[in-house]
Amino acid sequence: MNWLSENRRDAAFILATMALPIVLLFMLVLNLFAMRGEYQAEIDRLEPRIARLVGLRMQEDVLAEAASQVDSKVYDLIYPATDDSASVAASLQKNVRDIFSGAGMTVNNSQILPAKQEGSLEHIVVKITATGSLDALDLALTEVASYRPMLVLESLDAYPMRGASARGDRKPQHVTTNIQVRALRLAP
Numbered sequence: 600m601n602w603l604s605e606n607r608r609d610a611a612f613i614l615a616t617m618a619l620p621i622v623l624l625f626m627l628v629l630n631l632f633a634m635r636g637e638y639q640a641e642i643d644r645l646e647p648r649i650a651r652l653v654g655l656r657m658q659e660d661v662l663a664e665a666a667s668q669v670d671s672k673v674y675d676l677i678y679p680a681t682d683d684s685a686s687v688a689a690s691l692q693k694n695v696r697d698i699f700s701g702a703g704m705t706v707n708n709s710q711i712l713p714a715k716q717e718g719s720l721e722h723i724v725v726k727i728t729a730t731g732s733l734d735a736l737d738l739a740l741t742e743v744a745s746y747r748p749m750l751v752l753e754s755l756d757a758y759p760m761r762g763a764s765a766r767g768d769r770k771p772q773h774v775t776t777n778i779q780v781r782a783l784r785l786a787p
Contacts, residue, residue: 614719676749679783684714684721691782692725702739704731721784724753732771743780
């Protein structure tokens with residue numbers, strides 16, 4: 600103890616020199632614990648995602664079957680991208696004309712409107728002007744509703760025809776209709 604009391608300055612310097620590696624080691628250990636905590640938090644954050652991926656991997660066959668069923672139902676509602684837009688529009692115009700003619704209406708005019716692309720779908724619109732009885736119009740609209748790929752009735756304007764039923768005859772009411780139907784096609 601004698602040396603310590605006589606050489607306080609040297610003793611402090613030796614103590615500081617010995618304490619410095621201990622402090623550095625302590626900081627290193629604390630830093631390693633902090634890194635371990637960060638890595639553990641990252642593992643805890645990723646664990647549920649990995650579990651979901653493993654679950655999806657285990658159910659891959661079931662999901663593939665469900666996706667194919669959805670694809671078949673979608674193609675029941677829209678035209679596929681493999682069909683040409685112009686040929687889809689022409690066939691749609693012909694089929695809609697046939698629906699209205701087959702229902703007993705007289706098709707006066709039909710027109711393919713310019714196609715519009717919205718996202719991954721192309722909208723093909725056909726406009727029909729037809730005359731006939733209300734019963735024929737009802738039958739035609741029922742057939743349009745059951746047509747596949749699905750048609751959407753975009754607009755319907757019906758005007759009564761002047762003539763026989765206004766005079767009190769018991770003939771069915773005749774109307775002139777302007778109808779726009781829309782079909783969807785998957786854009787390439």
